Amino acid sequence: MKTPWRSPAGENEKGLTLVELMVVLGIISILGAVAFSMAASTVPRYNLRAEARELVINFKKAKLEAMKRRRDVVLAFTPGVGTEGGSYQIFADADGNRTYSAGVDTHLGFQTMRPFVLLTNITFTGNNTWYDSRGMVTAAKTGRCEIRMSDGSNRYRLVLSTTGAARVEASKDGGTTWTVQ
Numbered sequence: 001m002k003t004p005w006r007s008p009a010g011e012n013e014k015g016l017t018l019v020e021l022m023v024v025l026g027i028i029s030i031l032g033a034v035a036f037s038m039a040a041s042t043v044p045r046y047n048l049r050a051e052a053r054e055l056v057i058n059f060k061k062a063k064l065e066a067m068k069r070r071r072d073v074v075l076a077f078t079p080g081v082g083t084e085g086g087s088y089q090i091f092a093d094a095d096g097n098r099t100y101s102a103g104v105d106t107h108l109g110f111q112t113m114r115p116f117v118l119l120t121n122i123t124f125t126g127n128n129t130w131y132d133s134r135g136m137v138t139a140a141k142t143g144r145c146e147i148r149m150s151d152g153s154n155r156y157r158l159v160l161s162t163t164g165a166a167r168v169e170a171s172k173d174g175g176t177t178w179t180v181q
Contacts, residue, residue: 044116044149051117051147052156052168052181055088058109059158059166062090065108066131073108074098074130077122083150086119087112098128113147121146121157129160137164148175156181 066073072093080086092106113119123143148155155171169178
């Protein structure tokens with residue numbers, strides 16, 4: 001009868017074999033690659049949603065500031081170029097010309113789009129809109145602006161009504177269909 005094979009170190013040997021170690025490293029690297037690809041596709045969507053929320057907050061801030069200061073508060077948009085970029089500025093318009101004048105108008109905020117986000121399709125006249133001292137918007141100041149991912153797949157647009165309410169709509173099909181958020 002043959003005796004079973006025994007390790008030279010004895011029966012109490014502890015540790016991993018090289019094969020076991022390579023299997024574990026292979027599994028970890030596969031899981032890491034999957035996690036990285038999921039995170040890489042999630043960041044642009046997160047930036048887009050965060051930018052949409054920030055846009056709504058800033059419209060509400062402008063409305064409240066207009067009522068508090070009893071003067072027009074302007075949101076002046078600069079569209080992005082290419083696949084990302086764009087910005088908007090918020091200021092209390094002291095001289096009534098709807099253009100920021102340093103030393104005259106009160107600067108209330110400036111927002112630059114996050115990476116992978118494009119500000120586009122601005123329908124406000126002159127890329128500006130403003131709230132009057134009552135927090136209202138006339139028909140001439142209504143419109144919308146759109147933010148989208150660099151690849152154009154997911155989009156949000158903010159629609160401003162004459163009551164001063166800002167409504168957010170979303171599209172996941174490149175702008176063909178929109179749903180109110």
